[in-house]
Amino acid sequence: MAVTEAAATTTAGTAPELPAYEPTERTVPTRSRERASYDKTLVHAILDEAYLCHLGFVRDGAPVVLPTLYARVGDRLYVHGSTGSRPLRMAREQREEEPGLAVCVTVTHVDGLVLARSAFHHSINYRSAVVHGIACQVTDEAEKRMALDALVDQVVPGRSRDSRPANAKELAATAVLRLDLAEVSAKVRTGGANDEPEDLSLPHWAGVVPVAPRHGAPVPNGDLEPSIALPGYLAAPKR
Amino acid sequence: MAVTEAAATTTAGTAPELPAYEPTERTVPTRSRERASYDKTLVHAILDEAYLCHLGFVRDGAPVVLPTLYARVGDRLYVHGSTGSRPLRMAREQREEEPGLAVCVTVTHVDGLVLARSAFHHSINYRSAVVHGIACQVTDEAEKRMALDALVDQVVPGRSRDSRPANAKELAATAVLRLDLAEVSAKVRTGGANDEPEDLSLPHWAGVVPVAPRHGAPVPNGDLEPSIALPGYLAAPKR
Numbered sequence: 001m002a003v004t005e006a007a008a009t010t011t012a013g014t015a016p017e018l019p020a021y022e023p024t025e026r027t028v029p030t031r032s033r034e035r036a037s038y039d040k041t042l043v044h045a046i047l048d049e050a051y052l053c054h055l056g057f058v059r060d061g062a063p064v065v066l067p068t069l070y071a072r073v074g075d076r077l078y079v080h081g082s083t084g085s086r087p088l089r090m091a092r093e094q095r096e097e098e099p100g101l102a103v104c105v106t107v108t109h110v111d112g113l114v115l116a117r118s119a120f121h122h123s124i125n126y127r128s129a130v131v132h133g134i135a136c137q138v139t140d141e142a143e144k145r146m147a148l149d150a151l152v153d154q155v156v157p158g159r160s161r162d163s164r165p166a167n168a169k170e171l172a173a174t175a176v177l178r179l180d181l182a183e184v185s186a187k188v189r190t191g192g193a194n195d196e197p198e199d200l201s202l203p204h205w206a207g208v209v210p211v212a213p214r215h216g217a218p219v220p221n222g223d224l225e226p227s228i229a230l231p232g233y234l235a236a237p238k239r
Numbered sequence: 240m241a242v243t244e245a246a247a248t249t250t251a252g253t254a255p256e257l258p259a260y261e262p263t264e265r266t267v268p269t270r271s272r273e274r275a276s277y278d279k280t281l282v283h284a285i286l287d288e289a290y291l292c293h294l295g296f297v298r299d300g301a302p303v304v305l306p307t308l309y310a311r312v313g314d315r316l317y318v319h320g321s322t323g324s325r326p327l328r329m330a331r332e333q334r335e336e337e338p339g340l341a342v343c344v345t346v347t348h349v350d351g352l353v354l355a356r357s358a359f360h361h362s363i364n365y366r367s368a369v370v371h372g373i374a375c376q377v378t379d380e381a382e383k384r385m386a387l388d389a390l391v392d393q394v395v396p397g398r399s400r401d402s403r404p405a406n407a408k409e410l411a412a413t414a415v416l417r418l419d420l421a422e423v424s425a426k427v428r429t430g431g432a433n434d435e436p437e438d439l440s441l442p443h444w445a446g447v448v449p450v451a452p453r454h455g456a457p458v459p460n461g462d463l464e465p466s467i468a469l470p471g472y473l474a475a476p477k478r
Binding site: 215 | 265268270290291294295297298299300301303304305306308320321323325341342343345352355361367369371388395398399401402403404405406409413432434438439440441443444445447448449454455456457458460461463464467468469470473
């Protein structure tokens with residue numbers, strides 16, 4: 001029910017309603033299924049509100065999870081890194097059956113701390129999106145430049161137009177991976193503590209502590225020319 | 240150099256200096272090595288400031304990354320979940336060579352958005368800790384209860400004493416995994432934008448937008464008895 005509420009809120013705007021992602025064996029959770037959603041509008045909203053993901057891949061049979069920046073462009077995600085970094089190098093190596101790197105990209109927002117009377121029912125209000133797929137290296141230069149702009153704009157919308165684009169050397173040093181949004185699920189928990197009826201009379205406080213990222217006042221670089229004013233896209237708090 | 244600064248700040252307090260984690264082939268990054276640290280005090284500080292990690296494991300050869308709560312107790316991490324959830328079930332299944340589940344647990348704090356004159360030098364100030372190892376199910380009841388208390392206290396310090404402990408049924412429905420902090424690294428970026436000398440005269444703003452989690456005013460549950468006051472551990476903002 002929490003998921004339905006969140007999805008309804010998200011689709012109540014002017015954006016056209018999108019079809020849902022097709023659930024697969026690995027995007028259907030074994031528990032708390034009522035929190036899972038395949039709603040594209042909800043998934044896109046979760047992805048668009050963040051810029052940092054946790055990228056998982058397998059190296060020598062063991063899992064590796066690294067924090068990295070990403071951008072969503074339509075039904076694709078892009079991540080980037082030095083051409084020498086491990087996941088980018090691994091994605092270039094052709095596997096026997098197909099090119100690319102099997103990845104799982106997860107984005108999580110913490111919205112609140114849920115305190116219940118019972119330790120067992122303590123929880124977190126959150127929204128997460130999990131994307132499974134094969135990340136492939138972008139070789140087309142126009143797509144690569146578009147993705148690099150999108151990666152900058154995902155962090156600060158409008159910023160890419162107000163910075164020097166990558167030159168040939170920087171472009172060559174940067175690898176970009178593309179991941180189609182096809183096998184995707186969201187998970188959402190909202191609301192207060194769900195205690196057992198027999199615990200409601202216990203003398204413990206119950207409720208939610210809201211959590212959200214706070215963006216502070218921008219701090220100019222020490223070497224910034226004083227005549228350069230704070231740009232409009234930074235003057236208003238991002239969120 | 241950024242890492243040295245951060246480590247120095249962390250160890251400047253009263254805590255005794257701890258030995259460093261031994262770097263291994265997979266905890267030495269292929270790039271930005273100057274940002275890597277194996278300082279235990281720094282790693283513990285990064286882990287203690289958060290409560291949500293991204294847990295990676297391998298299922299049918301593919302990576303899976305799920306957000307989940309954790310607690311640090313000494314040189315161990317604990318995560319928990321329903322006995323029916325996938326990683327908990329997988330950790331119970333005995334592998335041929337050894338019990339447990341190969342995992343990677345990653346914790347990341349975003350501290351700032353770094354805007355450079357060049358798109359290429361845009362970055363994020365962050366502190367992350369990455370833990371590799373084999374997560375094993377906790378079978379000792381005393382250790383399990385201690386870990387469940389620690390999981391509650393990691394989110395809100397002092398809360399476990401002010402809630403009803405798990406009863407036998409709840410304890411049986413919850414699985415706890417233990418992961419030794421042995422193969423661990425931290426990565427830290429601090430400071431302003433590092434533009435190329437020839438870009439310093441470009442007319443683009445450069446600097447840092449600070450980011451930190453904000454904890455709002457606690458919202459009592461709708462079914463909370465009005466005579467129950469806000470507890471002291473919630474009266475002051477957590478961080």
